[in-house]
Amino acid sequence: MSEILPVPQGFRFASALARIKPTAQRPDVGLIVSEVPAACAGVFTRNKVIAAPLQLTRPRIATGRCQAVLVNSGNANACTGAAGLEVARHSAAALAAELGLAEELVAVASTGVIGVPLPLERLTAVLAPLCADLAPDQAAAVAQAIMTTDSFSKMAARRLDAAGQQAVVLGLAKGAGMIHPNMATMLGFVLTDARLAPQLLDAMLRRAVDGSFNSISVDGDTSTNDLVLVLANGAAGEAEILPGTAAAAAFQDALDAVLLDLAKMIVRDGEGATKLVRIQLRGARDAAEARQAAQAVATSNLVKTAFFGEDANWGRIIAAVGYSGAEVDPDRVDIFFDAVQVVRQGLTTGAEQEALATAVLKQPEFSVRIELHQGDGVCDYYCSDLTYDYVKINADYRT
Amino acid sequence: MSEILPVPQGFRFASALARIKPTAQRPDVGLIVSEVPAACAGVFTRNKVIAAPLQLTRPRIATGRCQAVLVNSGNANACTGAAGLEVARHSAAALAAELGLAEELVAVASTGVIGVPLPLERLTAVLAPLCADLAPDQAAAVAQAIMTTDSFSKMAARRLDAAGQQAVVLGLAKGAGMIHPNMATMLGFVLTDARLAPQLLDAMLRRAVDGSFNSISVDGDTSTNDLVLVLANGAAGEAEILPGTAAAAAFQDALDAVLLDLAKMIVRDGEGATKLVRIQLRGARDAAEARQAAQAVATSNLVKTAFFGEDANWGRIIAAVGYSGAEVDPDRVDIFFDAVQVVRQGLTTGAEQEALATAVLKQPEFSVRIELHQGDGVCDYYCSDLTYDYVKINADYRT
Incomplete structure (x- = not known):
């Protein structure tokens, strides 16, 4: 410091x-x-x-x-x-x-x-x-x-x-x-x-x-x-x-x-982390479901390895929301990486937007905003990416 | 085949x-x-x-x-x-x-x-x-x-x-x-x-x-x-x-x-996996809690990286059981790697046993038996280890 x-x-x-x-x-x-x-x-x-x-x-x-x-x-x-x-x-x-x-x-x-x-x-x-x-x-x-x-x-x-x-x-x-x-x-x-x-x-x-x-x-x-x-x-x-x-x-x-x-x-400083990602969950039915959904995204190994790979893989994000237990209608979901919208009403916004999103992911810090349009529930959640070094540090910790 | x-x-x-x-x-x-x-x-x-x-x-x-x-x-x-x-x-x-x-x-x-x-x-x-x-x-x-x-x-x-x-x-x-x-x-x-x-x-x-x-x-x-x-x-x-x-x-x-x-x-065939581990949860209060506890162990990234590192890190296993939600009294927990007991009533059985357990972990397949002594609930759960290659495969999947 x-x-x-x-x-x-x-x-x-x-x-x-x-x-x-x-x-x-x-x-x-x-x-x-x-x-x-x-x-x-x-x-x-x-x-x-x-x-x-x-x-x-x-x-x-x-x-x-x-x-x-x-x-x-x-x-x-x-x-x-x-x-x-x-x-x-x-x-x-x-x-x-x-x-x-x-x-x-x-x-x-x-x-x-x-x-x-x-x-x-x-x-x-x-x-x-x-x-x-x-x-x-x-x-x-x-x-x-x-x-x-x-x-x-x-x-x-x-x-x-x-x-x-x-x-x-x-x-x-x-x-x-x-x-x-x-x-x-x-x-x-x-x-x-x-x-x-x-x-x-x-x-x-x-x-x-x-x-x-x-x-x-x-x-x-x-x-x-x-x-x-x-x-x-x-x-x-x-x-x-x-x-x-x-x-x-x-x-x-x-x-x-x-x-x-x-x-x-x-x-x-997450073990091996290279990214700090803010998951902004918006429009869940209530605050508890917003937290459920944000946490599912933030703790998904597949989402976190995609962050490490700088891959705007919104399919893994929507899948994580889907299994979180929160109410979700895929046809109403919007997803943004910082200001770049990659999903509108559950569908891709196209290759051009995805290329812009990939540029967002190259930053060390960025936000993923997920709007469910189910209600007023919001939650901000912070996570890191999942990297080779995470595995290395934790496979070797006691040795 | x-x-x-x-x-x-x-x-x-x-x-x-x-x-x-x-x-x-x-x-x-x-x-x-x-x-x-x-x-x-x-x-x-x-x-x-x-x-x-x-x-x-x-x-x-x-x-x-x-x-x-x-x-x-x-x-x-x-x-x-x-x-x-x-x-x-x-x-x-x-x-x-x-x-x-x-x-x-x-x-x-x-x-x-x-x-x-x-x-x-x-x-x-x-x-x-x-x-x-x-x-x-x-x-x-x-x-x-x-x-x-x-x-x-x-x-x-x-x-x-x-x-x-x-x-x-x-x-x-x-x-x-x-x-x-x-x-x-x-x-x-x-x-x-x-x-x-x-x-x-x-x-x-x-x-x-x-x-x-x-x-x-x-x-x-x-x-x-x-x-x-x-x-x-x-x-x-x-x-x-x-x-x-x-x-x-x-x-x-x-x-x-x-x-x-x-x-x-x-x-x-888990992505990047090098180990097949059978989590044998015994003596939970009931079958549902046995499943909760077994699943917490089988899905813990820290446990799974320790398996990859061939580290008989039973502390991570007992911690995973502890946060699973299943009833557990640490002072009654026994843990075995195959036939090797590494924990008796919540305490280490010593360096010699741990060395034997490390040999068990070097195998491509082994069991971890966790006995909670709370009741009759049992569950068998299978998991892989978490490896560099898991991260590699999933960071690169779409590219």
Whole structure:
């Protein structure tokens, strides 16, 4: 990230190389600490197999208060049984002791390989140096420490400068593969110095996640470890943001924008991806069917390999809509690649238009607009293409 | 197919090169004719976008009588509007005239590219030579004519030699990509000289399809053109097979076996596939959940790339079960690669077992058995691996 992002007040960050994976070459543990206990909210994986750190963190976040977040890459601490849960608990307790906090104020998160014991001693060995290194300008180092197959670190921020509020919303995320609704192998941490009650924060986070992390797909799988946390510590010194106010609307906009920026970065960094494609589904019977249809297109391997091949293969798109379960009358479907219409009322618009569409597909980013003319349901969904490198990365991941 | 398959009596076959695609080098139209009107049944795509030939054929098959089937590769005649339906109707009518049959006794099917008009005159030009060439020993030529990205033609047969019945069940199929439940870009034609009523045939076909074509997955997409037809012409001269008899059970076994053979061939010929993997899901709460879980594993890109990488990555398997929606307690899950147990009660069985499992994955065919210990639900599901060549074939398909 070359741009300088604003950072919320009252947060400090640090990273360390713990060699969670013996071969690790760069920092693999990150720490985020708020100066005061923050209001918090979280969204967690819907996978029924839930990693140990989430088992620990979920009830703690539910209390609405959190002050420190410890994250490691290199090992998911998932499918590691009772021993894995003890590792999560011990690492959080050791950090709480080091920081002089109540244990319940510490959240933990992990990402990496499943089914391999997480070496507790390597994690605890770096806690003292981590706490000693905490600094307000080290958020980028945390964003880097949580990367796995990511090819770049992911941060986004917005200044809230509305309705008398001066505050910052900063987001860090990791994720490159397994990305799908319900947030697979995706970690997101949002930090703000605005002041909000946990209940409001929770409602706003859920709305923002639906329009961002739950509207992207790299490959359709969902993981055991995904979470998005938001911490609001009030350190900006402004009045509390209350539901239904202009300040609340401005905060929602900022939160939406930060999460959508991060989600797009994740798609753009999809394993092996060369394209970022926005699927704009219009005119479904309702919003739920719009999402069904958009998701079917965005997760179709055949559609995604056609994107990689820069082939304006609308037949695969219409076929995906057809099996999505959404109501569709093929004779009423229109399809556009950016502004180029390739299908009118279910029929090709001809070779000339298709040649123009092929030029659209040669861009690294473009939109596919699908109009069903069934109702008012709309959904925007982001996906990558499916490439040789996706296969290579995932066939070789553990070796 | 090097083996000599038995052929049911009273059927004749022919193929011709019509150059439906101008670049076609080998026969691309196939014809199957029964000497007498046959009882028939069919299973059709569940995609809401239904190709023209299926729109014509479906109500005709519903009458329970069929005598001739005309199939072309190279063009799906899908998303071609009213003109496409006229092409299907005209070609069927022209064939009926050539054969001297009622139009309603002719079924048509197509496979190939979507959204491009099917050149009617090329199809009708070969009808006279096709009818002139009809012969009992040309079934293999039809199996070849219906291939698209298939790398080999697919036929299977069983002799029915039970309960006083002498009859043959012969199946032809095509399919290599887009294969998924609800039968994508999959055509199957089953011919038998046994005598059955259409209603019984229909019930038996549905059961056989559930255990075969609806239990395979190459890439999760479903197409606009898929169908499986069965024609029973009674030419073996045996008594009618009645429901609930030993003969009916023997016929069901033969039909099941023929369709499962064909389904496995389709998976083995999955675009770019190097592995045929049987997912054996055991101990789900019920059969529906067993299918959900097996299908989630069989369609996971991450699982399938791990198979390609010969990586016994059980973490991805357990994660797929976790998001399938089936009830699962990770602490009770056992996973085996063939006879090698890699997971016991949710935990790894160690590096030695994993090394043995890696050897299992090096085989071209193996099983993954997943035991959930939740109930009696079982499901067998077949899938391929996801490879570089899958991407290559599908990125380049139309060019």
